[in-house]
Structures are given as structure tokens and as C-alpha cells.
Amino acid sequence: VARELLILAVGRLKDPLLERASADYFKRCRGRFAGKVREVKTLARLKAAVPGDATLVCLDPRGRAESSERFARRLETWLQIPSRPVVFAIGGADGLDQELRDRAHHVMSLGPMTLAHRLARLVLTEQLYRAVSILEGSPYHRG
Amino acid sequence: VARELLILAVGRLKDPLLERASADYFKRCRGRFAGKVREVKTLARLKAAVPGDATLVCLDPRGRAESSERFARRLETWLQIPSRPVVFAIGGADGLDQELRDRAHHVMSLGPMTLAHRLARLVLTEQLYRAVSILEGSPYHRG
Numbered sequence: 001v002a003r004e005l006l007i008l009a010v011g012r013l014k015d016p017l018l019e020r021a022s023a024d025y026f027k028r029c030r031g032r033f034a035g036k037v038r039e040v041k042t043l044a045r046l047k048a049a050v051p052g053d054a055t056l057v058c059l060d061p062r063g064r065a066e067s068s069e070r071f072a073r074r075l076e077t078w079l080q081i082p083s084r085p086v087v088f089a090i091g092g093a094d095g096l097d098q099e100l101r102d103r104a105h106h107v108m109s110l111g112p113m114t115l116a117h118r119l120a121r122l123v124l125t126e127q128l129y130r131a132v133s134i135l136e137g138s139p140y141h142r143g
Numbered sequence: 144v145a146r147e148l149l150i151l152a153v154g155r156l157k158d159p160l161l162e163r164a165s166a167d168y169f170k171r172c173r174g175r176f177a178g179k180v181r182e183v184k185t186l187a188r189l190k191a192a193v194p195g196d197a198t199l200v201c202l203d204p205r206g207r208a209e210s211s212e213r214f215a216r217r218l219e220t221w222l223q224i225p226s227r228p229v230v231f232a233i234g235g236a237d238g239l240d241q242e243l244r245d246r247a248h249h250v251m252s253l254g255p256m257t258l259a260h261r262l263a264r265l266v267l268t269e270q271l272y273r274a275v276s277i278l279e280g281s282p283y284h285r286g
Contacts, residue, residue: 017160065208068257093285111254114211114284119269126262141257142236 004085005033005128006054008046009121010092012039018122025125032132033079033086037121046089047100054087056104058096059120063107068141072131074106090120147228148176148271149197151189152264153235155182161265168268175275176222176229180264189232190243197230199247201239202263206250211284215274217249231267233260 013019026035040046050056055078066074078086089096089104101107110123133140156162169178183189193199198221209217221229232239232247244250253266276283 015164017164021158021160065255067255071256109254110256111252112208112210113214113253113266113270114273115266116269116273119266123256123258123262123266126259127256130257130259 003033009090022125025129058104063109065109072134075131146176152233165268168272201247206252208252215277
């Protein structure tokens with residue numbers, strides 16, 4: 001059974017170009033997990049949408065910025081826990097809040113620069129695909 | 144006279160979606176600078192294409208990863224030097240080399256994660272637009 005991986009994001013991407021680029025990366029990850037994106041309107045709805053049994057990862061500027069290799073190892077661990085979906089939470093313009101960060105199993109940052117959340121979603125899916133490539137030793141990643 | 148800002152990149156983007164997203168950000172910067180992208184086939188050609196009088200900024204994992212605000216201040220300084228084009232160099236899969244990094248006025252990193260260079264170009268143009276927004280106090284950046 002393929003693991004489930006969900007990106008929960010506040011706000012609509014409203015950009016078919018970026019949406020398609022993002023979906024392309026997800027497709028190429030299918031050997032490792034079934035990836036989905038779900039958009040919600042508010043942070044309150046995002047919180048309600050996180051399954052109780054999920055491994056929760058928050059994207060937040062206060063989180064740890066790490067290498068793609070380290071991220072790949074973390075992902076490997078998260079995917080190994082049976083029957084626990086892996087959920088990435090991305091806030092809207094106002095970000096996430098302390099309560100959600102406290103609930104998270106991991107808080108990650110994509111780096112010190114502020115990134116438009118639509119780009120954060122694209123970068124995250126690229127990092128997920130890169131992580132799969134690292135774990136499988138495929139030539140995509142030559143970091 | 145508008146300042147000239149050039150992104151010199153090794154390799155073709157080959158992705159009309161990302162190209163368009165990137166061009167959109169550049170268009171919105173026109174009040175501050177005229178942005179152009181030039182793709183070259185090899186690192187040798189990239190080196191030859193850097194104008195002798197340019198302010199050269201290299202994108203490299205060994206560079207400094209800084210906040211968008213700091214980047215905006217740097218950009219402001221670079222754009223203030225009259226008659227000096229600002230040139231950002233982005234390597235292909237093999238990156239840049241020591242000689243070019245030594246020639247650079249600044250070496251910057253987008254963060255500790257390895258990013259596909261096609262995404263690095265998109266993220267860079269978004270950061271340039273964000274920098275312009277920061278310098279102009281526009282609401283785009285609420286970092």
C-alpha cells in the first residue's frame with residue numbers, strides 16, 4: 001500500500017502554471033507515496049483538516065533550514081511509520097501559529113529568504129521529488 | 144535611465160511555464176531596473192559574457208544565505224552605482240567555479256537545500272521583485 005502524503009495549504013494557488021509544475025513533481029514520486037494537495041480558506045480550517053494520526057510537518061520561517069540530504073532522511077523516517085499519513089502544512093500570508101507549531105513533529109524552513117507561498121509549494125514538491133531521488137540513488141540529485 | 148540587470152544562466156530553462164512566471168516578476172520590476180535573462184551553453188561562455196564593468200553576483204551553495212530584507216539593501220547599493228550593470232550568474236548542474244566566485248562582488252545562496260537551477264531562476268526573480276517591493280514599501284512583502 002502506498003503511503004499518503006498531503007500538502008495542506010491556506011489560500012488558492014490561482015496559478016495554473018505553477019500548479020502544473022508542482023503536480024509534475026508529485027507524479028514522479030508515485031513509487032514512494034501518493035501525494036495530494038488540499039487548499040483551505042483559513043488557518044482554522046487547516047487545523048481541522050489535519051488528521052489526528054498524521055505525522056505533521058509545518059513550513060515556517062522559524063523552523064530548521066537543512067540540506068536536501070537531511071530532509072530526505074527525515075522523509076524516509078516519516079514514510080516508514082505504517083498507517084500514518086505525512087502532512088505538510090503551509091500557511092497563507094499570515095503564516096501558521098504557535099499552537100500548530102507545537103502540534104508539529106517537525107518545523108522546517110526553506111531558508112532565510114521570505115518566499116511567496118505559491119513558490120514555497122513548488123519548492124516543497126521539488127524537494128520531495130529530490131528526496132525520493134536521493135533515497136533511490138537516482139541521478140537527479142547530484143548535490 | 145533605467146539600470147540594467149542581467150541574469151546569466153548556464154543551460155536552457157526548457158520550461159515555458161516557469162519562464163513565463165519568471166518573466167512576470169521581471170516585468171513588475173521595471174520601475175527600478177530593466178531585467179533580462181541570457182542563457183549560455185557552458186560555464187566558459189558565461190564567463191566571457193560577463194561585462195568587464197559589471198557588478199557580479201554569483202549564486203552558489205557556498206555563498207551567504209540571508210533574509211529578503213538584507214538582499215533588498217544589497218540590491219539597492221548595486222543599483223546605485225551609475226553605469227554598472229548588475230549581473231547574476233547561475234551555473235548549470237555543475238555549478239560555478241572558484242575563478243568566477245573570486246571575481247564576484249557577492250556570492251549568495253538561496254538556502255541550504257539544493258534547488259533545481261530552473262527553480263533557482265524563478266526564486267531569484269521573485270526575490271528581485273520582493274526586494275523592489277521592500278525598497279518601495281509596497282504591501283507585497285509583509286515578511
